[in-house]
Amino acid sequence: MDTAPPPPTSLVSFPDVERAEWLNKVLAQAWPFFGQYMEKLLVENIAPSIRASNTHLQTFTFTKVDMGEKPLRVLGVRAHPGAHKKQILLDLNISYVGDVQIDVEVKKFYCKAGVKGMQLHGMLRIILEPLLGDVPIVGALTMFFIRRPILDINWTGMTNLLDIPGLSSMSDTMIMDAISSYLVLPNRLLVPLVPDLHEAAQLRCPLPRGVVRVHLRGARDLRSKDRFMGGLVEGKSDPYAVLRVGTQVVTSRVIDDNLNPTWDEVYEFIVHEVPGQEMEVELFDKDPDQDDLLGRMKLDFGEVLKARVLDKWFPLQEGGQGRLHLRLEWLSLMSDASKLDQVLERNRTIVAKPDPPSAAILVVYLDRAEDLPMKKPGKEPNPMVQVSVQDVTRESKVVYNTSAPVWEDAFRFFLHDPVNQDVDIQVKDDPRQSSLGSLSLPLARLLNSPELTLDQPFQLQHSGPGSRLYMKLVLRWLPLEEVKSGRLHVRLENLAPSPSAALLEQVLHTNSLLQPARGEELSAALLSVFVDRAADLLLRKGSKPSATFASLAVRDVSVKTKTCTPSAEPVWDEGFSFLIKRPHVESLELQVKEEGGQPLGALSLPLPQLLASEGLALDGWFPLAGGGPGSQILLRAQLGPPAPGPPTRGPGSGGHCPSAAPRSHPEPAEGPLGRLQLTLWYYGEERKLVAIVHACRKLRAVSKELPDPYVSLVLLPDRSRSTKRKTSVQKKTLNPDFNERFEWDVSLEEASRRKLEANVKSTVSFMSREKEVLGKIHLDLAQVDLSEGGTHWYELRDERSSP
Incomplete structure (x- = not known):
């Protein structure tokens, strides 16, 4: 049956x-x-x-x-x-x-x-x-x-x-x-x-929450998009980066012919809302016609606020491969004028391209004006304001037919040297652009003002005798809060249980329901390990010391870092991933060795300790057992949702499990082409659309031989590699079981605008690679409640039927 x-x-x-x-x-x-x-x-x-x-x-x-x-x-x-x-x-x-x-x-x-x-x-x-x-x-x-x-x-x-x-x-x-x-x-x-x-004015234009300084370091192992001789010869990409935070957008320089580019550029973004406001980084390959996407990553600035300084390699998503190295620093807004010399002195030590680092921000609240002159008798002007600091100019909206305009607008500027900079203001009559008055204000005036703030009417120059501009100017310093990195020995005992560990329990429960087709044990988590460096290693004496490396193992899977030149403080700067089936009983075994095999120290990290830690992660210096006094290793280990496939070199990512299994719905009546069972939901924690292809039933045999079915998915309207997914092939069956998970890195609003097409196909000829479509379904995701999720049986339709 x-x-x-x-x-x-x-x-x-x-x-x-x-x-x-x-x-x-x-x-x-x-x-x-x-x-x-x-x-x-x-x-x-x-x-x-x-x-x-x-x-x-x-x-x-x-x-x-x-x-x-x-x-x-x-x-x-x-x-x-x-x-x-x-x-x-x-x-x-x-x-x-x-x-x-x-x-x-x-x-x-x-x-x-x-x-x-x-x-x-x-x-x-x-x-x-x-x-x-x-x-x-x-x-x-x-x-x-x-x-x-x-x-x-x-x-x-x-x-x-x-x-x-x-x-x-x-x-x-x-x-x-x-x-x-x-x-x-x-x-x-x-x-x-x-x-x-x-509080209306303050609510309409509040002070920003802070500034994030982004050091765009470089990338590694990018995908080659350039092909020559009809695709037979693989070249290298010419990568550049685009960084977006809301309406703020910057673009890096292009690095020619390089899959491991180094930019070393610094950008600064004003942050208004945390959590919620994010930075998106997209890497592109510069081409004469159309630039190819090499991958993208997103980061909520709430993580930067929490860490204050975040320096790590981020995996690239959406069809990309490789990693992106960023250092992000949270700069709080300070009104303490005594910090001025400290900030300026520190900034002199920072080599930043394309612009020097900012020491402060200026916020100009433009409220209103009164008694502006009329250039023609009886004709009211259409006033607008241009606010400039150095070579950056912002413009207000135009208020029509009035000599007493109300703008209620705000402008924000980065300042490199506020002691010697001015803010210049021009009030103009639009569209003729004739001047209605001007004002130049040295920012040094704010240094002697309470709370670094000026809130008053300003007399306009070259204007009417009663022409005034009502503004509020606020200056705030941008000191970097130093993080005490030191050599922190993280104690693994006495860690309180974290609520996030419950997610792993739900994943394990879901896996027990999925029943994998080939008798394998489904992965419950992805262990990401970033090995930074070691310190105070005890190298051999009497003979020339050998180069050092670190080996990592979970169960029967082992990997090792690159080999560094002989040093008591080697730097590896590498990441690895392991698929974890039983996080409650497994452990990470790490050894630091010389090239000849001489052990220099070892670390055993039980994964239950990660389950008990905040964020399912531990980050810091760990003592090496069996090494010299003070020998230790700096690493970060974190458990996350699982990814199908073998362990990957680099901090890889993959498919994510649901928080719990979605609701199941009864089977429909069988159609002439059979039916397909899918689970669809939106995983809000990771901002991913997730699908599970469960099974097909009562497929139609198109020849005397049974088909070898598989399911291909594509997220329309794009039909590119980044939107396509495919299950494994099941041999000689009309009732295949798959139970395979797939994901797309899209926002919920974007997913709601897409359509999902699923084709059940059969590979009928190995030599010709001819594929035969056994049936398809076409889902408008705007009609699917992705926030709830659900498991449905869908009747397969003929390939020639319209969506």
Whole structure:
């Protein structure tokens, strides 16, 4: 009798992410009223601003505003503790695929255009602050996207609109970029819930949380993308790096013809929100036509804040191979003027390219102006402000038809030598760019001000007698908090159990349910070991000492580092990975030896000690048994989710297990081509889309011989190597069992926009490598509740059927 493998029975457990179906029900009921609000906002507020912005748009009107029947959906909610007790942070993973219709008309040019359909996917952060001791309990809501959301607008009549004089230099891409950037940090939308909120200005433009200085060291073992002679000869790549933090983007120089590039460049990023704000690094191969992706990695700045200094090799994801070496330093904002000399002195010792390291940041809060001059009698100006420090200039928005504009904007600058730098301000009349006044302020004035802050009206020069600019300037030093690395002997006993160890228990439980097809024991964890260096080794005396290396072993799998020249303090700087089946009983055995085999010390690290440590990791100096007095080794060992396949050299990563097994659903009626069982869910902890291919049943035999089936997966719309996955081949069966896990490194909002195609194929001829498709399924992931996860049987369809 045909039976499927035992289905998982428990629910997916995401400790920090909650489903929000109750909120979706509220949104669905309130959506018509939200549409009424948007219509009023567009007609009464937005339309007059557009008409005032351009003389060619004086007849601009909204002729139709319909937000449609499809409400915005919240896929998951995650709560964080705030930076202080009067603050609550909520992250909402939102997805909007709406049937919105907005029509506009510019009567002067007989132009009609609009929007018909819109998609918006992203992580929206909501800050509840300040918390009050009276109703409504919360004083205001602050909303923004930490990362740029995915925005797709279906324009109608855009060509006609862009033919209007004054708009011809724009494009629909530029318009969407402007909309997206308006929603992303450091921009914020403040919604006061109580009148006369004193903290409104501070909430609208708060001080940054800190600065992260990123040392882009280099990369190793990158993939070669260059091919010659029709692909027969493999060349080398020309790599460069792109670093992104929200709207802040920098690009490194290109290293020609090198798979192990060294950049040694330093960049600095202002951080507004931790946890949540991330840095993404992408490596590309520079080509004359289109640059190839070599891999990418992401890092939440919360990890840097916790470690203060993070210096490690990061594995490259998304089809990439190799590692990226970064040193990240958290720089707190300090108002103590006594730190000035210390910061400047330390920065003189840092060799940084392409710019010298910053000693401070300046934040300019531009509030408003009053009594600006009118260049023409009876005609109010359209004021905007340019704020400059050295060769960096920021511009405010334009406020139309007023001599008393209100901007409520903020600008941030890195300062290398604040003692000798100035801030220059120009108030101009847009679009003529004629000057309405100026101001030059030496930053040394802030050094003698309380809290390094100036908050006052400033008299504008070359302006009217009563023309004033209301600003607040804040200076903050950037000292590096020294981390006492020393030679810390980590004690392995008396470590308190960590809640994160429960994840391994759930993985072990899941593995017991999966029942591997070939009788193998499934891996429960991936052990990553980074061997840095040793100290105070006791080398042989009387003869020339030999070179040294370290060997590592778990069960019957062993690896060793490179061999270093004879030294009592060898540096290896290498990483290794081991698949762990039973973390509760296994151990890591490490030996340091001379090249001839003479032992110099050993370390036995029981993996239960890692299970009992915070973050399932130990990092520091460990004493070497059997070595000389004080001999020790510096390493980091960490347990993480498992990766299928053999152990890999370098800090590899791979497939991740769920926190627990997803919910199983009953089998459907059998189709003519058979059925396929899949589990799909989004693993929020690692920001990965995960799939388990369980089994196929009742496949159709297309010839007299039984097929050799396997399943290929592709995450559409891309059909590249980075989006494709494939199971092993099962021989001569119509009912194959696979139970193999796969993952894609994508955000939840991006996964919700993708489609997953699964093809069941058979390799029927070894010589021709002909592959025969036995059936396929096509899943729109926007229709799958990935935050909950689930196991389903899917009816296979004919290859020629449309998606």
